[in-house]
Amino acid sequence: MDDRWVRYTDALWQSALPTYEEILRHPFIAELAAGSLSRDRFLFYMKQDALYLKDFSRALALTGARLPEADAAKSFLGFAQGAMGVERLLHETYFQQYEVILDVDKAPACFAYTQFLLATAATAPHTEAAAALLPCFWIYREVGQEIVSRSQDKLAANPYARWIETYSGAEFDESVSRAIDIVEALAQDASEAARQEMQRAFAKSARLEWMFWDSAYRLEQWPREQT
Amino acid sequence: MDDRWVRYTDALWQSALPTYEEILRHPFIAELAAGSLSRDRFLFYMKQDALYLKDFSRALALTGARLPEADAAKSFLGFAQGAMGVERLLHETYFQQYEVILDVDKAPACFAYTQFLLATAATAPHTEAAAALLPCFWIYREVGQEIVSRSQDKLAANPYARWIETYSGAEFDESVSRAIDIVEALAQDASEAARQEMQRAFAKSARLEWMFWDSAYRLEQWPREQT
Amino acid sequence: MDDRWVRYTDALWQSALPTYEEILRHPFIAELAAGSLSRDRFLFYMKQDALYLKDFSRALALTGARLPEADAAKSFLGFAQGAMGVERLLHETYFQQYEVILDVDKAPACFAYTQFLLATAATAPHTEAAAALLPCFWIYREVGQEIVSRSQDKLAANPYARWIETYSGAEFDESVSRAIDIVEALAQDASEAARQEMQRAFAKSARLEWMFWDSAYRLEQWPREQT
């Protein structure tokens, strides 16, 4: 970077701040934090998230395989396994607790987001792929911590406490910081044109994060002919 | 195939027939055939189609590079160049005629469809990738020929005649038949499990075709926070 | 499989048995087992192996990302991390012990093998990719156990004992069995044509394993003009 006082990833976050703030204002997040989110909406979200995580894991592995630096590649493989682990955890907690099975296909928002991540991970420059994968880390950490901060001593009574704790915990925090540092290092060696593509990819994924929650709140279906 | 009297691709088409019939009934197609489609909607469609064709071409090239049989690979490379050629043609005819420039990003339907094709072409089995790419050939041919048949002697007066002729012509017909034959041959050597995935991919692309036209008719925008 | 009494992977191993027996007879393995292998040859091997493991890990991740079944995908991601871990271990044991640094490029055998694995993992059917990755697991286990069985009570005195123990241990054995089971399951769902390609890929990698050891024994250099 030309300017030694500003990290590229800080600028990246600033550029997506309006989207992040829309997410925080979204009724899905507000009701999740308050513990008042309907079970239907939460279960819709959980099922879509389980489907998302499988492809997120694949996209992380594809990108990790293409990162030139060995430690960064190793971290991405660790993230890929972590995503599979969270998917498993969803099944073993909420899916069992609510006695549900994964009987659905991807809703349009989940479909668009996962296909974007896979297509980018497989065919775009690895710098762009890493940037596209970052919002899912970064926004979840910020949302998780924001919800904890809003909830304060009422968190234990929140039926969705376990979900909230996953994303506000120290272990996830560490992964997110590592993912940010990897993207920062990639940006340092990237050309200006490549950095602009990284920002476009980051912004697109941030929008798709918003759409993912909005999809759950609306219990989104695939459009059909009006009859 | 176990049954020598039924081609796999015929069964594939039958399975997508309800979607094809929804497409034929869609007001976009009805008004396009009548020549009454608004210029805004047609231009929206043209711009999205130009964006689509670039990625369609890339997905054809990625798939062609993975087809084991050399003649099939060569055909897919030819299709990839053809798609680029149609994209160029759009610019040189409608874009110049209406004095428009390609100043837009992909609308959600175009985005989801292209990312699905690229992700599938790059990471799914090549059988599935070829099946996912087929509806754009097959449905366009059928729609093109259906519009000509509805129009009869009024086609010359239709402001969108050139578009219609592209997809109802003999050259395109030949490409479509070749693409169908390649998918048929791939299905012959595929396991039953692989054929089921081929059908899922074909059906998904057929739905995305409907959504693409529906998107144009609705002049679809990316969703934003309700304010 | 048509024949319920024979596992596909057993037939796979049988087909590569002559190559495996050539490997066991190779002076590199004979001298490694006897502890008489020259330090130069062992260090050449170690350095090439470190370079190999980085790409082997990438090829495992690429293949894992394309395996349809989630548990199999997760195992391959685990293997990919394991390969990175062994590469790290090499540095922290032998490289430090012998005070060497990784100052070389891939020799021709390592180059050909890694490029084959990466190309296959990225572009061939995932069944073929998994089969190409299997010999490095299976042959190493058999070689490791064979050397232990030959060495008996002299293993402790062998300067290469740590290397031998890595590949003759229970943990590696478990990974190898898991890798074999995944390939077996893939073969069950594969067409006959796909299985033949799997066997070709397995046989090619087995030959490249022999060449890799032969390369180390010959301290192989890139060919140059005779002057």
Added chain:
Amino acid sequence: MDDRWVRYTDALWQSALPTYEEILRHPFIAELAAGSLSRDRFLFYMKQDALYLKDFSRALALTGARLPEADAAKSFLGFAQGAMGVERLLHETYFQQYEVILDVDKAPACFAYTQFLLATAATAPHTEAAAALLPCFWIYREVGQEIVSRSQDKLAANPYARWIETYSGAEFDESVSRAIDIVEALAQDASEAARQEMQRAFAKSARLEWMFWDSAYRLEQWPREQT
């Protein structure tokens, strides 16, 4: 580029000049130019070249699908089709003339080169992939023109005249210039680190070109156990 008077691709060629000069001095090229090359060696070369061209075409398509600029992508698709066309031409001329069939597998040099191109085209940055594909264009043009210049009026009597004319002709020259210009443009937007990787890939392919001819001259076989 920092220095406006030197094209990146000129520096690229300079860095590979020693390898090019080794190629010109190789007995395969000397005897090809003199028309004295044995039929066995020429046929070995032709068969390997036919196998090479199929994968070269695939690698061009994979890279073309990943080039961001539409005209460059289109050119690479055209090159991919051209490579298939030359492969066809070999069959229809020399293979028929000498009544041979393509009954061989890739020799080690052809194997290593094609796997390198495919692996790089599928997983490395597109800048590096394009650079790896360039020597096959550039070196063939220079070799073709050099042979013509050496042959002068004796070319018509050379039994390999048709081959020589393919690579010394105006049509191929135009493709080569276009390929060089695309790599030049990619280098302009690339970071310094990316350009160094481009040069490494270019140098590696240039060495593999030398090895490919050397392989044909030696009628190279896969190594086997010494018995």
